Amino acid sequence: MTAPKSGSSWLGIGSLFVEPPEDFWPAFSTAHSFTDNAAQIEELKLQSEHRANEFSVPTLPPPEGEATRILDAFAAEGWVEKEERWCCPQCQEQLGEAEAQEPTCPSCEVLFQDHGGLVQETVYVRDLAAIRPVDWVVAIHGMNTAGAWQEEFSWLMGSTWGRSVPVAVYKYGIVITGVLLFWRRRQLLSDFRAKLDKLRQQAVAQNLSDCPDLIAHSFGTWLFGHLLEGELHRPKEERLRFGRVILTGCVLRPDFDWQKMRDAGLVEEVLNHYGTKDPVVPVAHLAIVRSGPSGRRGFDSEQVWNIRAANYGHSSLFAIDRFVVDGKPLQKTPGENGVRHLEHSYQRYWRPFLTLPAEELGRIPDRANPKHPWKALPWPLSGNLFPYLAVPLLLALIVFLVPCLHRLLDPIQGATKTFLKYGGLGLLAVLSTTGLIFLGRWILGRGH
Numbered sequence: 198m199t200a201p202k203s204g205s206s207w208l209g210i211g212s213l214f215v216e217p218p219e220d221f222w223p224a225f226s227t228a229h230s231f232t233d234n235a236a237q238i239e240e241l242k243l244q245s246e247h248r249a250n251e252f253s254v255p256t257l258p259p260p261e262g263e264a265t266r267i268l269d270a271f272a273a274e275g276w277v278e279k280e281e282r283w284c285c286p287q288c289q290e291q292l293g294e295a296e297a298q299e300p301t302c303p304s305c306e307v308l309f310q311d312h313g314g315l316v317q318e319t320v321y322v323r324d325l326a327a328i329r330p331v332d333w334v335v336a337i338h339g340m341n342t343a344g345a346w347q348e349e350f351s352w353l354m355g356s357t358w359g360r361s362v363p364v365a366v367y368k369y370g371i372v373i374t375g376v377l378l379f380w381r382r383r384q385l386l387s388d389f390r391a392k393l394d395k396l397r398q399q400a401v402a403q404n405l406s407d408c409p410d411l412i413a414h415s416f417g418t419w420l421f422g423h424l425l426e427g428e429l430h431r432p433k434e435e436r437l438r439f440g441r442v443i444l445t446g447c448v449l450r451p452d453f454d455w456q457k458m459r460d461a462g463l464v465e466e467v468l469n470h471y472g473t474k475d476p477v478v479p480v481a482h483l484a485i486v487r488s489g490p491s492g493r494r495g496f497d498s499e500q501v502w503n504i505r506a507a508n509y510g511h512s513s514l515f516a517i518d519r520f521v522v523d524g525k526p527l528q529k530t531p532g533e534n535g536v537r538h539l540e541h542s543y544q545r546y547w548r549p550f551l552t553l554p555a556e557e558l559g560r561i562p563d564r565a566n567p568k569h570p571w572k573a574l575p576w577p578l579s580g581n582l583f584p585y586l587a588v589p590l591l592l593a594l595i596v597f598l599v600p601c602l603h604r605l606l607d608p609i610q611g612a613t614k615t616f617l618k619y620g621g622l623g624l625l626a627v628l629s630t631t632g633l634i635f636l637g638r639w640i641l642g643r644g645h
């Protein structure tokens with residue numbers, strides 16, 4: 198299901214299988230003039246958030262008349278159903294309709310009328326599915342960070358669950374040439390798969406699922422997406438499979454075929470949390486083959502939960518030195534109500550995404566899909582040419598700038614200079630053509 202934009206649109210269209218979204222409550226209070234019933238509404242909301250499937254008047258603060266009015270309104274909005282029940286006055290056993298017609302209790306066999314007659318009660322019921330269990334999680338960092346957030350994330354996973362959820366932190370170190378050169382990428386991918394396969398075997402040996410959830414950032418998302426593509430070519434019984442997947446600062450192509458991955462059972466659900474001011478992601482498309490700016494504009498797919506983080510940069514979602522204060526992100530000081538970005542991302546988006554039953558995922562806020570389909574840059578500019586110009590150029594620069602090396606390599610100095618000149622010109626051509634294409638798209642009003 199798709200979440201409506203504002204709370205008011207939830208009025209009258211409740212569901213017995215879904216927890217009302219956060220913004221339902223103020224709209225509910227206003228619509229039914231419950232402005233003087235703050236304590237009762239607060240208690241109902243709390244019970245609802247704890248996923249109670251049964252509500253009743255005595256569990257809300259007094260006065261009873263008002264509590265009844267609130268629960269009746271909750272039912273009228275469609276979030277619960279009102280139900281009459283009968284119980285034995287002696288053993289409190291709940292009775293079916295036919296049993297309530299009999300004179301004696303089927304459980305304790307007393308005569309109802311000897312104990313003051315049947316007890317009738319009114320309850321308000323619904324049918325929420327159980328919270329999805331999270332067995333273990335894999336965390337993969339980005340390109341040139343040691344991934345300090347992974348430790349913080351692990352701590353959150355371990356401390357807010359009521360039990361410890363193992364987090365396998367996958368580290369591949371600092372890679373620069375690795376993202377540019379295809380043989381290094383192939384090696385990284387193969388190491389990554391070998392490690393995941395080993396983790397899976399260990400998990401199964403410890404009675405955990407063979408299908409972990411996963412969170413990835415930046416180049417980690419590229420590794421993960423390409424790992425999945427590789428799995429499609431393996432026999433079914435060998436394939437690595439994943440549960441729910443969170444992508445941040447994602448550098449996969451926005452037209453990545455998630456439908457295929459889901460149909461093959463390789464992933465259960467995917468959340469793409471994108472920052473609209475991510476400066477790194479657009480560059481990836483130029484420098485890395487088969488990549489694109491999905492971490493800045495979302496995937497062109499209904500198969501993914503695209504969650505928009507307005508004005509966020511490449512790593513803002515994980516920031517532990519920036520705060521969300523009264524709904525305002527990227528604040529430098531926490532003030533009174535400030536929450537660190539990492540905690541904010543975790544509590545508001547990622548934890549619900551990992552735990553909510555599939556039919557309730559629509560409650561996750563700030564979902565926004567791209568307005569236009571993405572267009573890849575022409576072949577030479579989409580990561581195919583860049584590495585072959587940038588890497589030799591870098592090497593040529595080093596050779597040229599280190600004087601001692603310079604002297605030693607005097608005989609080939611001419612060649613180095615030539616390389617520097619043409620490599621530089623080539624790179625300049627790639628960069629300026631890309632600039633012109635974006636400019637052209639922008640002028641034509643079709644770009645994004």
Ligand SMILES: [Zn+2]
Pocket residue numbers: 285286287288289290302303304305306307
């Ligand atoms: Zn009884």
